[in-house]
Amino acid sequence: MHILIVALHRADQPTGVCRHGSGLARCLTDLNAVDQITLVIGSWQRDYFAAFSGLSSPKINLIDVEIKNNSIARNLWFLFQLPRLVKEQSPDLVHLSFPLPVLRSRFDCPIVATIHDLYAYDFPDNFGRLRAKFNQLIFQQCVTHVDGLTCVSKTTRERLIYYFPSVKKNQQLNITYNYVDFSNSEPKLPDFFRHKGNLSFILTVAQHRKNKNLDLLFAAFSELKIDHKIPKDTELIVVGSPGPETENLRQQIDELELQDTIHLLSKLRDRELQWLYINAQLFVIPSATEGFCLPLAEALYFSTPCVCSNIPILQEIGGSECTYFDLSNTPTLNLKQAIIQTLPVSSHSTKIPPTQFPFSKRRASQSYLQFYSEVIETNFVKNKQS
Numbered sequence: 001m002h003i004l005i006v007a008l009h010r011a012d013q014p015t016g017v018c019r020h021g022s023g024l025a026r027c028l029t030d031l032n033a034v035d036q037i038t039l040v041i042g043s044w045q046r047d048y049f050a051a052f053s054g055l056s057s058p059k060i061n062l063i064d065v066e067i068k069n070n071s072i073a074r075n076l077w078f079l080f081q082l083p084r085l086v087k088e089q090s091p092d093l094v095h096l097s098f099p100l101p102v103l104r105s106r107f108d109c110p111i112v113a114t115i116h117d118l119y120a121y122d123f124p125d126n127f128g129r130l131r132a133k134f135n136q137l138i139f140q141q142c143v144t145h146v147d148g149l150t151c152v153s154k155t156t157r158e159r160l161i162y163y164f165p166s167v168k169k170n171q172q173l174n175i176t177y178n179y180v181d182f183s184n185s186e187p188k189l190p191d192f193f194r195h196k197g198n199l200s201f202i203l204t205v206a207q208h209r210k211n212k213n214l215d216l217l218f219a220a221f222s223e224l225k226i227d228h229k230i231p232k233d234t235e236l237i238v239v240g241s242p243g244p245e246t247e248n249l250r251q252q253i254d255e256l257e258l259q260d261t262i263h264l265l266s267k268l269r270d271r272e273l274q275w276l277y278i279n280a281q282l283f284v285i286p287s288a289t290e291g292f293c294l295p296l297a298e299a300l301y302f303s304t305p306c307v308c309s310n311i312p313i314l315q316e317i318g319g320s321e322c323t324y325f326d327l328s329n330t331p332t333l334n335l336k337q338a339i340i341q342t343l344p345v346s347s348h349s350t351k352i353p354p355t356q357f358p359f360s361k362r363r364a365s366q367s368y369l370q371f372y373s374e375v376i377e378t379n380f381v382k383n384k385q386s
Contacts, residue, residue: 200235300321
């Protein structure tokens with residue numbers, strides 16, 4: 001089986017979509033039934049995929065596309081150049097690592113897409129009104145034209161069916177959780193910490209977007225420091241790529257006078273992120289909405305104590321392993337209490353991945369194989385009937 005994965009995306013540094021694309025390729029290399037994987041990226045993503053993702057399997061053929069990195073150029077390439085590339089490569093199936101515009105009639109093989117979230121519908125403030133409408137149009141065009149959809153969680157699947165009830169009868173639907181696998185990785189001290197000494201820190205991993213509620217975390221952290229509820233040397237590490245909220249967050253840090261205590265980091269390698277999970281006193285996710293939340297699964301992999309907002313997707317991923325706080329009524333107070341409750345049990349000891357970890361590479365690869373097989377078979381029957 002030859003699978004072509006489209007991971008060409010505007011981001012030139014680690015994001016959920018990029019990590020999903022590279023993780024999907026690595027996941028499929030473990031399957032005997034898959035003998036070739038073509039991974040398509042933008043030329044601006046070359047350094048990330050080469051240095052961060054470890055795509056060294058001989059099964060993987062990495063193709064980077066030389067186009068301008070803007071919305072018009074990318075979408076025109078998806079519509080007109082991607083079908084030509086697929087025809088040249090002759091895969092058995094095309095997997096879009098996120099929703100993008102497709103002209104189904106231009107493809108001879110089945111197409112599936114990963115649905116990460118419904119932010120464009122559930123949280124349009126992430127994009128702005130005009131861009132949200134544009135994203136909704138692309139999302140709708142993709143969802144209604146591909147042969148199959150794989151969702152990263154049950155919650156995402158429920159939201160998808162809520163907005164697009166027809167997909168349940170018109171397309172193959174699948175749920176495959178993102179997986180976590182640091183088994184072949186050694187933690188590496190990030191450069192930021194080389195002169196910090198024995199630093200105590202709370203960790204969060206999130207892009208700078210409205211739904212991530214980083215401003216809520218900053219406010220709670222500031223009050224905990226002022227009230228001496230956490231050790232005075234505790235710092236807050238925020239790992240995530242810049243986004244629409246970056247300037248607001250920087251301004252909030254200045255207003256709280258926490259420039260030396262709250263640190264915004266980005267472009268970290270997986271090994272450096274691994275070190276942060278292992279050494280963090282606490283991991284916090286205060287989001288209003290998520291599609292899966294890979295960072296939470298990664299924190300759980302290392303048994304890092306976790307505090308999460310009490311929303312369905314984080315309950316789905318975290319189960320009984322996390323401390324949850326309510327976003328309604330007094331969210332800042334609720335978050336502060338959850339942090340105080342959870343911090344005393346944390347430690348700097350080496351974290352050991354729990355047995356029977358639910359977000360394993362093996363489970364993901366088997367789920368994708370079954371999904372691909374069903375989509376290919378259904379497409380074959382349809383073509384035969386027509």
